[in-house]
Amino acid sequence: MADREDGAAPSGRERRGSGGWDSVLETEAYDVAPGGEWRSELWRVAVTQFNRAADLLSLDADARARLLEPRRAIVANFPVRRDSGEIQSLTGYRVQHTFALGPTKGGVRYAPGVSLGECAALALWMSLKCALLGLPFGGAKGGVRCDPNRLSVGEMERVTRRFASELVPVIGPDQDIPAPDMATGEREMSWFMDTYSQHVGQPTPGVVTGKPIVLGGTAGRRAATGLGATICAEAALERLGRGVPASRVAIQGFGNVGAVIAKELYDRGATVVALCDVTGAVVNPAGMDVDAALAWVAENRFLRGFPGGAEATRDGMLETPCDILVPAALECQITAENAARLDCGLVVEAANGPTTPEADEILAARNIPIVPDLLANAGGVTVSYFEWAQDRQHYAWQAEEISARLRGHLEAAMERIAESAERHEVGWREAAQAVAIARVAEAARLRSVYP
Ligand code: NAD
Numbered sequence: 144m145a146d147r148e149d150g151a152a153p154s155g156r157e158r159r160g161s162g163g164w165d166s167v168l169e170t171e172a173y174d175v176a177p178g179g180e181w182r183s184e185l186w187r188v189a190v191t192q193f194n195r196a197a198d199l200l201s202l203d204a205d206a207r208a209r210l211l212e213p214r215r216a217i218v219a220n221f222p223v224r225r226d227s228g229e230i231q232s233l234t235g236y237r238v239q240h241t242f243a244l245g246p247t248k249g250g251v252r253y254a255p256g257v258s259l260g261e262c263a264a265l266a267l268w269m270s271l272k273c274a275l276l277g278l279p280f281g282g283a284k285g286g287v288r289c290d291p292n293r294l295s296v297g298e299m300e301r302v303t304r305r306f307a308s309e310l311v312p313v314i315g316p317d318q319d320i321p322a323p324d325m326a327t328g329e330r331e332m333s334w335f336m337d338t339y340s341q342h343v344g345q346p347t348p349g350v351v352t353g354k355p356i357v358l359g360g361t362a363g364r365r366a367a368t369g370l371g372a373t374i375c376a377e378a379a380l381e382r383l384g385r386g387v388p389a390s391r392v393a394i395q396g397f398g399n400v401g402a403v404i405a406k407e408l409y410d411r412g413a414t415v416v417a418l419c420d421v422t423g424a425v426v427n428p429a430g431m432d433v434d435a436a437l438a439w440v441a442e443n444r445f446l447r448g449f450p451g452g453a454e455a456t457r458d459g460m461l462e463t464p465c466d467i468l469v470p471a472a473l474e475c476q477i478t479a480e481n482a483a484r485l486d487c488g489l490v491v492e493a494a495n496g497p498t499t500p501e502a503d504e505i506l507a508a509r510n511i512p513i514v515p516d517l518l519a520n521a522g523g524v525t526v527s528y529f530e531w532a533q534d535r536q537h538y539a540w541q542a543e544e545i546s547a548r549l550r551g552h553l554e555a556a557m558e559r560i561a562e563s564a565e566r567h568e569v570g571w572r573e574a575a576q577a578v579a580i581a582r583v584a585e586a587a588r589l590r591s592v593y594p
Contacts, residue, residue, distance in 0.1 A: 177208070177212075178190075178208075178211070178212060180216075180259065180260075180263075181212075181213065181259065181260045181263035181264070182260055183258055183259075183260020183261055183263070183264065184260075184475060185260060185261045185264035185265070185474055185475065185496055186260045186261075186263055186264045188264065188474070188475065188496055188499055188500060189263075189264035189267050189268060189496070190211065191500040192500060192503075192572065192573075192576055193207070193210075193211060193267070193576065193580065194207070195500070195573050195576070196573050196576030196577040196579075196580050197210075197580060199567045199569065199573060199577045200577055200580060200581055200584070202580070202584065206584060206587075209587060210241070210580065210583055210584060210587065211267065213238045213239065213240045213241075213263050213266055213267070214239050214240060214241055214242060214281075215238075215239050215313075216236065216237065216238040216239070216259060216262070216263070217236065217237045217285075217309070217310065217313060218234065218235075218236055218259060219234070219235045219236075219237075219306065219309035219310075220232055220233070220234050221233060221235065221305050221306070221309055222305075223298065223301050223302050223305055224301060225298060226295050226297060226298060233287055233288065233289055233302065233306075234287070234288050235257075235285065235286065235287040235288070235306045235309060235310075236257065236258070236259050236262045236285050236286060236287075237262070237283065237284075237285035237310055237313065237314075237319070237321075238259070238262040238263045238265075238266040238283060238284055238285065239266065239281070239282075239283045239313070239319055240263075240266035240267050240269065240270045240281055240282040240283060240284075241270050241281040241282065241583060241587070242281050243281060243583055243586040243587045243590060244270075244273065244274060244278075244279060244280060244281050244582075244583065244586050245279040245280045245281060246280060246281070246315075246316070246317050246318050246319060246320060247266075247269075247270075247280060247281040247282060247283035247318070247319040247320070248269065248273060248278075248280035248281070248282065248283060248319070248320045248322065248352075248524060248527065248528075248531075249265065249266055249269040249282050249283035249284040249285070249319075249321070249322065249324075249524075250265075250269075250284060250285075250286075250321065250322045250323055250324025250325075250327070250523075251284075251285050251286055251287075251306075251321045251322070251323070251324055251327050251331070251335070252284075252285075252286035252287075252324035252325035252326060252327065253286060253287050253289055253291040253294075253299075253302070253325065253326040253327060254286065254288070254289075254290075254291070254325050254326060255288060255289070255290050256288070257286035257287060257288040257289075258288065261286075261474075262284045262285055262286060263284075264496065265282075265284035265495055265496070266282045266283050266284040267282060268282065268495055268496065268516065268517065269281075269282025269283060269284055269524065270282030270579075270583060271517055271575075271576060271579035271580065271583070272516075272517045272518075272520075272521050272524055272579070273524060274578075274579040274580075274582040274583045275517050275518065275521065275556050275559070275560075275575055275578055275579040275582075276521050276524070276525055276528075276552055276553075276556050277552070277555075277556075277582075278524065278525065278528045279528075280320075280524070280528070283319050283321075284324075285310070285321065286324070286325075287302055287306050289302065291326035292421070299330075299331065300334055303327075303331045303334040303335060303338070304334055304337075304338045307334070307335045307338035307339055308338055308342060311338075311339060311342045311343070314339065314350060315339075315343075315347070315350055316347060316349030316350055316531070316534070316535070320349070320350060320351060320352060320527075320531060321335060321350075321351045321352075322351060322352045322353045322523070322524070322527050323353040323399065323523075325398070326398075327353075328353065328365075328399060329353060329354060329355045329360065329365065332351045332352070332353045332354045332355075332360075333354060333355060333358055335350070335351045336348060336350055336351050336354055336358060336359075339351075348534045349531055349534035349535055352364065352526075352527035352528075352530040352531055353365075353523075353527065353530070354530070356539075359530075359533075359534050360530060361526060361529055361530035361533055361539070361540070361545060362539075362540070362541070362542035362545055363526050363529075363542055363545040363546055363549070364523075364526045364527065364530055365399075365403075366403045366407075367522045367523050367525065367526035367527075367549065368399065368400045368403070368493070368520050368522050368523035369399070369400050369401070369402070369403020369404040369406075369407060369471075369493070369522070370403060370407055370522055370546070370549070371519070371520065371521060371522015371523065371525065371526075371549060371553055372400065372404050372469065372471070372491055372493040372514075372519045372520060372522060373387075373403075373404055373407035373408055373411070374522065374549070374550055374553050374554070375491065375514050375518050375519045375521075375522075375553055375557065376404075376408070376467060376469075376489070376491045376514065376519075377411075378553070378554055378557045379489060379491070379512065379514045379557070379571075380467075380489065382557075382561065383488075383489065383512065385466070385488070385489075387408060387411045387412060387413050388411065388412035388413065389412060389413070389414065390408075390413045390414070390465075390466040390467050391413070391414050391416045391428075391430075391464070391465040391466045391467070392405075392408050392413045392414065392415050392416065392417075392465055392466070392467045392468075392469065393415075393416055393417035393418075393426075393460060393461070393463045393465040393467070393468050393469070393487070394415065394417065394418055394419070394469045394471055395419045395424075395457075395460060395461060395468075395469070395470045395471060395472045395476060395494075396419065396420065396470070396471035396472030396473070396493070396494060397418055397419065397420040397436070397440060397446055397471075398420070398471070398472070400471045400493050400494070400520065400523075401418075401420075401469070401471030401472065401493065402437060402440070404469055404471060404491075404493055405418060405433045405436070405437075406433050406434075406437065408467070409433035409434075413467070414429075414430035415430055415431045415433050416428055416429075416430060416431070416463055416464075416465055417452075417455070417460045417463040417465065418431060418433075418436055418446060418449075418451075418452075418460075419446070419455075419457055419460045419472070420440075420445055420446045420447075420472075421445070421457075421472075422445040422446060422447035423446065423447050423454060423455070423456070423457060424446075424454070424455040424456060424457055424459070424460035425446060425449050425451055425452040425453070425454060425455065426452050426453050426454075426455040426460060426463055427451060427452025427453065428464070431451040431452055432451055435449075435451055436449055436451055439451075458481070461476065461477065461481060461485065462481065462484045462485060462486055463486070464486040464487075465486065465487050465488075466487065466488045466489065467487065467488070467489050467490075467491055468485060468487035468489070468490050468491070469490075469491045469493050470490070470492060470493065470494045470497035470498075471493035471494050472494055472497075473494060473497070474494065474495060474496035474497055475496065475497065475498075475499055476494070476497045476498075477490065477497055477498040477499065477502045477506070478498075478499045478501065478502050479499065479501035479502055479505065481502075482498075482501075482502035482505035482506055482509075483505055483509075485506070485511065487511060488511065489511065489512055489513075489514070490506065490511060490512070490513045490514070491513075491514045491519050492513060492514060492515055492516040492519045492520065493516075493519055493520050494516065494520070495516050495520065496516060497516070498513060503570075503572065507570055512570065512571060513570065513571060513572055514571060515571055515572040515575050515576075517572075517575045517576065517579060518553065518556055518557060518560060518571075518575055521552075521553065521556065522549055522553060525549055525552050525553070526545060526549055529545055529548065529549075556575075559578050560574045560575045560578060561574070563575070563577050563578045
């Protein structure tokens with residue numbers, strides 16, 4: 144192939160255009176840079192966080208590349224019949240980040256922003272979360288790009304069953320175990336488990352967690368993520384010399400996770416000053432009746448119109464004066480744009496990736512500590528682990544045993560984070576990531592390279 148006259152190396156596209164199969168087979172003939180598959184804002188956030196902690200561990204470039212890039216991914220395009228009879232094509236993803244520590248584990252979400260890059264970042268965080276908690280899993284994440292608020296129950300079932308059937312070859316109790324995430328819960332996990340079981344010809348409860356108890360679910364899973372975040376908030380406040388009673392709390396997101404946190408903190412004596420969901424926010428500096436908010440949502444599906452306080456904007460509610468701010472909805476909510484205006488004493492990241500690296504720096508400069516997502520929402524996967532273990536033993540544990548073990552796991556992880564923060568002289572996020580990355584790196588090193 145002739146060199147270009149300007150001396151620049153020919154681009155991949157130029158090489159491909161100029162010479163048949165031989166040039167196509169050269170690896171340099173491809174335009175996608177290493178890691179380019181996963182490119183997304185959330186992947187950028189995940190890689191930045193990872194590198195900050197990897198610097199503390201002095202990990203070399205090869206180790207970083209090996210630990211960062213997901214092991215494999217599935218992109219599935221499939222048709223779904225709408226209630227109207229119309230056929231709609233949807234895209235679903237499953238990213239399995241690493242098998243270094245065991246089978247992979249991670250949620251399934253239905254949301255309009257689901258993409259390969261988003262799932263890659265969330266799968267990486269799942270690996271690190273499991274490593275931080277000492278669970279025998281790697282991370283995975285998946286989802287379907289759709290608007291769940293516009294799907295009927297029948298359509299949700301058809302989406303779930305078709306997506307599950309696309310994943311049958313790569314999931315299983317010893318391979319990859321899905322769980323609930325945004326817009327999925329016990330109902331979707333039941334359909335997921337049934338679809339998988341029909342395909343393999345035997346009931347297989349251990350293929351998913353977050354199931355109803357009668358189908359092999361566990362006591363405590365429904366509330367586990369929110370309860371876990373509450374336990375972490377308590378543990379963090381204790382280290383800061385503060386406490387939950389009389390703390391003012393603002394919570395963004397009132398779903399599986401946010402609603403449980405609101406109730407748990409309210410029951411422990413906190414004053415809930417702001418609540419928010421996709422339809423808007425309600426703010427009341429004197430505090431809201433969380434039981435009334437839960438009853439309102441049970442009847443009206445959304446918070447919109449809840450008479451417990453003044454209406455506010457979704458973005459503005461993050462700036463409500465409070466002691467504990469709990470993002471429990473979406474990623475990238477606390478950014479360089481609004482971090483300087485937050486008026487809180489502690490951020491508890493119940494959502495995955497709610498804070499950008501730029502906002503991290505602003506909050507650190509303002510001495511606002513963050514209980515990072517790796518710990519704050521790890522209650523879900525921890526109780527999922529208990530559910531998976533019970534399914535394998537065909538033996539159900541008691542609710543008290545589950546909540547005591549959950550508390551033990553989270554408090555031990557908080558201890559590891561505090562010790563790492565002191566050793567490296569960093570905040571809790573970098574400290575948590577350093578503990579987790581070191582564990583995955585050790586597993587990968589011991590397993591070495593196949594073949
Ligand atoms: P969910 O779908 O049950 O609830 C999400 C909530 O966020 C809903 O109240 C929704 O109305 C609200 N919301 C959506 N868009 C919003 C917006 N633009 N502004 C404000 N609110 C908005 O989801 P979930 O399971 O509660 O998950 C919430 C977060 O917690 C996600 O980041 C998820 O990855 C994370 N998480 C969930 C679990 C779990 O067990 N469900 C476990 C770990 C982490």
